[in-house]
Amino acid sequence: MLSTTERTRLRRLGERARTDREDLYDVLDAGLVCHLGVVVDGSPRVIPTGYGRIDDTLYLHGSTGARSLRTDGEICVTVTHLDGIVLARSAMHHSMNYRSAVVYGTPRPVTDPDEHLAALRAITEQLAPGQWDAVRPPNRKELAATAVLALPLAEASVKVRTGPPKDDDEDYALPVWAGVQPVRTVFGEPEPDPRLSPARPVPAHIHGRSTRSSAR
Amino acid sequence: MLSTTERTRLRRLGERARTDREDLYDVLDAGLVCHLGVVVDGSPRVIPTGYGRIDDTLYLHGSTGARSLRTDGEICVTVTHLDGIVLARSAMHHSMNYRSAVVYGTPRPVTDPDEHLAALRAITEQLAPGQWDAVRPPNRKELAATAVLALPLAEASVKVRTGPPKDDDEDYALPVWAGVQPVRTVFGEPEPDPRLSPARPVPAHIHGRSTRSSAR
Incomplete structure (x- = not known):
């Protein structure tokens, strides 16, 4: 089970929340890109990047010179799958079907050589399964130039919306097509x-x- | 032209930068979901949400009760299109082909009724072109319940990667398939x-x- 903290409790639309750890794994494992949020000089910065997962740890990597990885405090990693556009009978009930995971935490720089290599393998395999064993592995110089952060999957929220639009009762009689346009x-x-x-x-x-x- | 600030200047891989305003429009207009970054109690929070654009203003909306829209300070809005997985001859040269836009700024709550309605139209049409005129428009109650933020497209960076992998010279002789797996x-x-x-x-x-x- 995912524990609920103040910020992972869904204040609105609570029926979209998922609390099984398997749901979190499913959303993360199905993704190719995450959006990494950091605070730089007090302001938010959101950048797309790759990632990988091993058990209950999410791994991110970057150049040892990249500022986004030289963060002291908390980060936020969000993975989103857009599954459909929800076409309602009224403008304000338009919505999206999606699966999203938001993970909060303070990352740990990975210094152990074995974990470092395993994390880089996980990140590569997340993007391109089967590639790690098919290509040249990292050499010493590349490993030294690549920083890896480990984020525990300890505080996370998962949201899923599926199904048709939810229109106001009186709008169902309107002569308007309604349904879902799938996105893949x-x-x-x-x-x-x-x-x-x-x-x-x-x-x-x-x-x-x-x-x-x-x-x- | 997009002006360059300290944080929108690309420190690394500068050849991926785009500086035409049209490139920014192209990336934003092609998107369905953005990732909104805010700072809450000093920590970053990244949530997926819809958006719309009118000229040089990006609009976001949410429930008037949603905490993510009750932000005092700066926000960051990132739109990412994953176009391909770059399969290199070595693990560490794996990459992604993508187009991304990162917009920074302090949003303005939209209070003018005409702008409020125009923004909601833009957000709906971004998700589902042609729907606004086909469905029931917002009523007074819905308008009152929906907050809109306006973010000027004043400070932004656009990055685009295209093309095949860039492998180390000595790796081109390796007996490894290399290329791009398109993602659509x-x-x-x-x-x-x-x-x-x-x-x-x-x-x-x-x-x-x-x-x-x-x-x-």
Whole structure:
């Protein structure tokens, strides 16, 4: 179960909340990009970046020189999947179907070499499953240049909206189409690097992914 | 042109920066969801939400009771499009092709009734073009319950990455497939509300959208 803190308790629309840890894993594991929130000089900064998960730890990486990773305080990591546009009979009941996870915490710089490498593997595999074992692993110089932060999955909220619009009772009689327009993330046909030998086929772990109907 | 401030100047990978205002408009106008960053009790909070744009103003809305909109200070709004997964010959050169916009500023609560209504229209049309004129407009009670913030598009950065991986020179000889796996956001077939009369056809502005190949 996910514990509820003041800021992870949903003040409004509580029926959208999910409290199982598996729901959190599902949302995080299905994502490709997270939005990392940090406070810089008192102001919020939100940047898209990759991530990975091992058990109850979320990993982020960046250049050792990147300012967004040199944070002292708390960070917030949000992963959002847009699943549909909810088309209601009235303008103000338009909405989205989505799954989102918001994780709060103070990250820990990863210094242990084994954990550092495992985290980089998780981040790479999150983006491109099967790639880690297919490509050149990081060398010493690359490892030294890459900072990794570990964020415990201790304080998080998960929200999910599904289903048709919820219109006002009197609006159901309006002569207006209503429903959901599904939104999906799909993979296209892999595009070879122009510098690649044409004879080299697309590996199964990449090609197989491109034929899936959704990035979930 | 977008002016450059300390935090919108790209410290690293400067070749990804875009400085034309049209590039900012393109990224914002192609989006469905933004990630809104606020500072609450000194900590960052990042939540997904809808938005709209009119000229050089970005609009956000929410319940008048929502804490995320009762912010005194600066906010950050980020819109990200993931266009592809960059599959390199080495693990650490894996990357993403993307377009992102990051807007900083102190929002202004919208109190003028005409601007308030125009902003709600822009937010609805961003999510579902053509819907505003097809559905019941907001009534007085709904308008009173909906807060709108206006964020000037004055300080923003746009980043775009395209193209194949950039591998280390010596890695191009490795027997590894490399290239880009495209990622696209697509609309599915509209799903009618179960409470809708089956005789009501899907309007052209919705059906037409579902046949496009991309949400851009």
